[in-house]
Amino acid sequence: MKSGKQNGGACIELRDISKTFPGGHQALKKVSLTVRRGQTVLVIGPSGSGKSTLLRCICGLEEVDSGSIRLDGRELTGQPGLRDRMRPELGMVFQAFNLFPHLSVLENLTLAPIRVRGRKKAEAESLARELLLKVGLADKAGARPAQRSGGQQQRVALARALAMNPKVMLFDEPTSALDPEMIGEVLAVMRDLADEGSTMLVVTHEIGFAREAGDELIFMDEGEIVEQGRAPDFFERPRTERARLFLDKILY
Amino acid sequence: MNGSKKAAGLTAGLGWLITMFLLGLLLFKGALATGYGWDWARVPAFFFDWDRMRFGPLLKGLGVTCRLIAWSLLLTLFLGLATALARLLGGPVLAGLARLYLEIIRNTPLLVQLSVTYFIWGAVFDFSAFWAAVLALSLFEGAYLSEIFRSGFLAVDQGQWQAAWCLGLSTPDTFGKIILPQTAPMLWPPICSLVISLVKDSALASTIAVYELTKEARDLAAETFLSFELWLTIAGIYLSLNLLMSALGALLERRLGRL
Amino acid sequence: MLVFLAAALGWLAWRVLVDFKYDWQWADIPQYILHRDSGGRFQLGTLGQGLALTLRLSVWASALGLALGLGLALARLGASLYLRLAARSLVELSRNIPPLVLLLVAFYFFGAQALPWPRLAAFIRDCGPGVQWLAEAATVRLGDLDVFFPAVAALAIYEAAYFSEIFRGAIQAADRGQWEAAWCLGLSRLQQYRLIVLPQVFRKTAPQLAGQFISTLKESSVVSVLSLAELTYSSMKLAATIHHLFEIWLTAAAMYFIFNFLLSLLFARLERA
Numbered sequence: 032m033k034s035g036k037q038n039g040g041a042c043i044e045l046r047d048i049s050k051t052f053p054g055g056h057q058a059l060k061k062v063s064l065t066v067r068r069g070q071t072v073l074v075i076g077p078s079g080s081g082k083s084t085l086l087r088c089i090c091g092l093e094e095v096d097s098g099s100i101r102l103d104g105r106e107l108t109g110q111p112g113l114r115d116r117m118r119p120e121l122g123m124v125f126q127a128f129n130l131f132p133h134l135s136v137l138e139n140l141t142l143a144p145i146r147v148r149g150r151k152k153a154e155a156e157s158l159a160r161e162l163l164l165k166v167g168l169a170d171k172a173g174a175r176p177a178q179r180s181g182g183q184q185q186r187v188a189l190a191r192a193l194a195m196n197p198k199v200m201l202f203d204e205p206t207s208a209l210d211p212e213m214i215g216e217v218l219a220v221m222r223d224l225a226d227e228g229s230t231m232l233v234v235t236h237e238i239g240f241a242r243e244a245g246d247e248l249i250f251m252d253e254g255e256i257v258e259q260g261r262a263p264d265f266f267e268r269p270r271t272e273r274a275r276l277f278l279d280k281i282l283y
Numbered sequence: 284m285n286g287s288k289k290a291a292g293l294t295a296g297l298g299w300l301i302t303m304f305l306l307g308l309l310l311f312k313g314a315l316a317t318g319y320g321w322d323w324a325r326v327p328a329f330f331f332d333w334d335r336m337r338f339g340p341l342l343k344g345l346g347v348t349c350r351l352i353a354w355s356l357l358l359t360l361f362l363g364l365a366t367a368l369a370r371l372l373g374g375p376v377l378a379g380l381a382r383l384y385l386e387i388i389r390n391t392p393l394l395v396q397l398s399v400t401y402f403i404w405g406a407v408f409d410f411s412a413f414w415a416a417v418l419a420l421s422l423f424e425g426a427y428l429s430e431i432f433r434s435g436f437l438a439v440d441q442g443q444w445q446a447a448w449c450l451g452l453s454t455p456d457t458f459g460k461i462i463l464p465q466t467a468p469m470l471w472p473p474i475c476s477l478v479i480s481l482v483k484d485s486a487l488a489s490t491i492a493v494y495e496l497t498k499e500a501r502d503l504a505a506e507t508f509l510s511f512e513l514w515l516t517i518a519g520i521y522l523s524l525n526l527l528m529s530a531l532g533a534l535l536e537r538r539l540g541r542l
Numbered sequence: 543m544l545v546f547l548a549a550a551l552g553w554l555a556w557r558v559l560v561d562f563k564y565d566w567q568w569a570d571i572p573q574y575i576l577h578r579d580s581g582g583r584f585q586l587g588t589l590g591q592g593l594a595l596t597l598r599l600s601v602w603a604s605a606l607g608l609a610l611g612l613g614l615a616l617a618r619l620g621a622s623l624y625l626r627l628a629a630r631s632l633v634e635l636s637r638n639i640p641p642l643v644l645l646l647v648a649f650y651f652f653g654a655q656a657l658p659w660p661r662l663a664a665f666i667r668d669c670g671p672g673v674q675w676l677a678e679a680a681t682v683r684l685g686d687l688d689v690f691f692p693a694v695a696a697l698a699i700y701e702a703a704y705f706s707e708i709f710r711g712a713i714q715a716a717d718r719g720q721w722e723a724a725w726c727l728g729l730s731r732l733q734q735y736r737l738i739v740l741p742q743v744f745r746k747t748a749p750q751l752a753g754q755f756i757s758t759l760k761e762s763s764v765v766s767v768l769s770l771a772e773l774t775y776s777s778m779k780l781a782a783t784i785h786h787l788f789e790i791w792l793t794a795a796a797m798y799f800i801f802n803f804l805l806s807l808l809f810a811r812l813e814r815a
Binding site for chain 3 (some may be wrong): 298389394402484491497501514525
């Protein structure tokens with residue numbers, strides 16, 4: 032559980048977001064959500080509930096059909112120029128890591144700060160090393176990502192997103208592609224981030240993490256937010272039938 | 284949203300047409316600048332001579348090209364299949380020979396192969412230039428065809444053979460009923476490309492005095508000096524021939540897919 | 543099956559070696575590849591020089607073809623419909639017209655008549671013997687410039703079509719996640735291409751690019767129809783002069799073979815490294 036954290040003003044505001052994919056499948060049905068500064072929001076739900084789509088719409092990888100997305104009060108939908116500039120502000124951690132294999136770990140972290148923010152190489156590198164220290168990989172700076180374990184790769188991916196100093200960190204099932212023994216190290220880093228007051232939106236299957244780490248828990252099913260509230264409340268006293276069915280399946 | 288896309292498409296298409304037109308204009312102007320006198324009127328006569336009711340040199344050349352391609356295709360098919368089978372099912376000696384044949388073909392230019400075939404085999408066996416060209420072209424394309432067959436064959440999962448064996452199917456049956464239907468659709472596009480390559484490579488036969496389309500054109504160009512008109516026409520003919528082949532290939536591919 | 547083949551080959555060999563009355567004169571050949579001149583230094587003979595020119599032609603054509611091919615691939619994958627159409631037209635033209643015809647068209651349109659090659663040659667000569675040597679080493683005898691460049695242009699355009707297909711396939715096959723990660727970090731489209739996708743594409747396609755270079759070496763023989771002294775034409779001329787047809791042609795074939803085969807082995811070695 033979080034201790035003594037300040038929850039600030041609205042950071043991300045979603046209002047009535049809807050999205051239908053070309054095949055006819057409606058992934059999101061008028062979803063509304065607010066993530067406050069410093070909050071850690073967790074999104075759980077069955078496969079196909081639209082959780083990943085929601086995340087990808089927020090960071091801009093997918094376009095919404097209708098609704099509004101605001102970052103720190105600024106409207107992002109319908110503003111391609113602004114949306115483009117705001118990309119690094121929404122740090123994204125992918126399920127498949129998506130590290131750049133032809134660059135070293137350090138280069139993965141310094142590439143965007145140098146090319147997009149115009150930082151000097153020395154400055155970017157020292158910042159990158161600090162981040163690597165933070166995620167526990169200080170000694171792996173020169174190595175190629177492919178040689179590292181899954182858990183290490185994901186931590187590098189995390190550091191890479193952090194290197195751009197984003198307003199929000201988005202996590203798309205960050206541990207789903209990891210072997211069980213490596214999940215812990217990644218979750219530990221995420222927990223540290225949350226405790227420091229980062230604004231985080233996490234889509235996950237890790238029920239243990241969801242139970243303990245978040246300020247707020249969201250349960251999605253079939254493109255809608257079905258339940259929303261504090262984690263203990265959800266797990267002990269689910270209000271809807273759908274939530275009950277879901278919990279039955281996962282907590283056997 | 285759709286309207287603006289259509290407008291964008293239209294402007295792009297128009298832009299492309301205009302560019303093509305301007306390019307053509309540039310070409311013509313360039314030619315004119317060198318004092319060249321365009322004379323398109325004489326070109327049709329090269330196809331058909333109405334006065335004497337006989338085929339002009341270009342049409343004759345086209346005929347020879349088609350015969351060249353037809354015979355080469357037949358021999359190529361035979362050689363390609365034989366070589367592929369040799370490499371896949373033959374003993375070490377046979378497979379080794381096939382491999383040697385392949386490497387020789389793949390590492391020497393077709394022009395050199397044509398010349399070698401013409402001079403050497405021609406002298407030993409008294410071939411005419413036409414048949415030397417057929418032989419050389421077939422040897423060349425046959426090597427590549429065998430590679431296509433071989434990769435198609437190898438692409439089928441080993442598990443298919445194992446399942447067929449466990450069911451008691453004989454080798455020819457397995458090959459015909461199980462393996463072939465799975466490889467055939469995969470093989471069609473590369474085979475189409477091969478045919479197009481054959482059409483293009485047939486032009487090289489002109490270097491050993493086979494009177495196909497390109498050779499006729501070169502002789503005509505030397506006689507009449509109408510280089511531009513002739514070469515543009517020839518390029519157009521080959522282009523049309525190949526586009527026709529591609530279209531045919533695509534059509535047959537769809538038919539095959541439906542089988 | 544094996545017996546039949548052995549018999550066929552045996553008969554073939556008999557006809558070629560025994561029945562065929564030819565006075566094989568191999569001894570004359572080596573001097574045309576490499577020989578010692580009066581000063582005792584090694585000099586390339588006609589065939590050796592031919593091979594050198596073949597190499598130069600291929601390097602120029604491959605380099606230009608690769609650059610053009612990359613441009614065409616990017617154009618075909620880009621947003622502009624106009625560029626997509628233009629690139630597609632050029633690729634289809636190169637792929638459907640015989641390289642021989644392409645070469646002759648290029649020669650007549652860009653060759654002797656159209657551009658001031660003699661002036662360029664004179665200019666280079668005026669620059670001094672050092673510059674002239676450099677220019678000739680990189681390309682060809684100055685007198686042949688008017689044939690060299692159309693030949694390179696035609697070959698480059700022909701190869702560019704193949705290069706563009708290689709690049710296009712590899713770019714399309716690139717992992718979506720790489721594009722997405724780069725996008726989320728804020729890199730522009732150009733940066734995504736240049737820093738993330740293209741470096742990986744080049745690594746993946748290196749063997750195919752090497753293979754295309756070897757193809758170019760073979761295609762360059764087509765240039766012989768323009769009387770440019772690369773290996774094939776040199777063989778023709780030599781055959782016309784000293785009449786040892788078979789030895790010359792077999793030697794030329796062997797030279798191409800050995801060169802290409804060794805090159806493929808080299809590339810295979812490098813690939814494993």
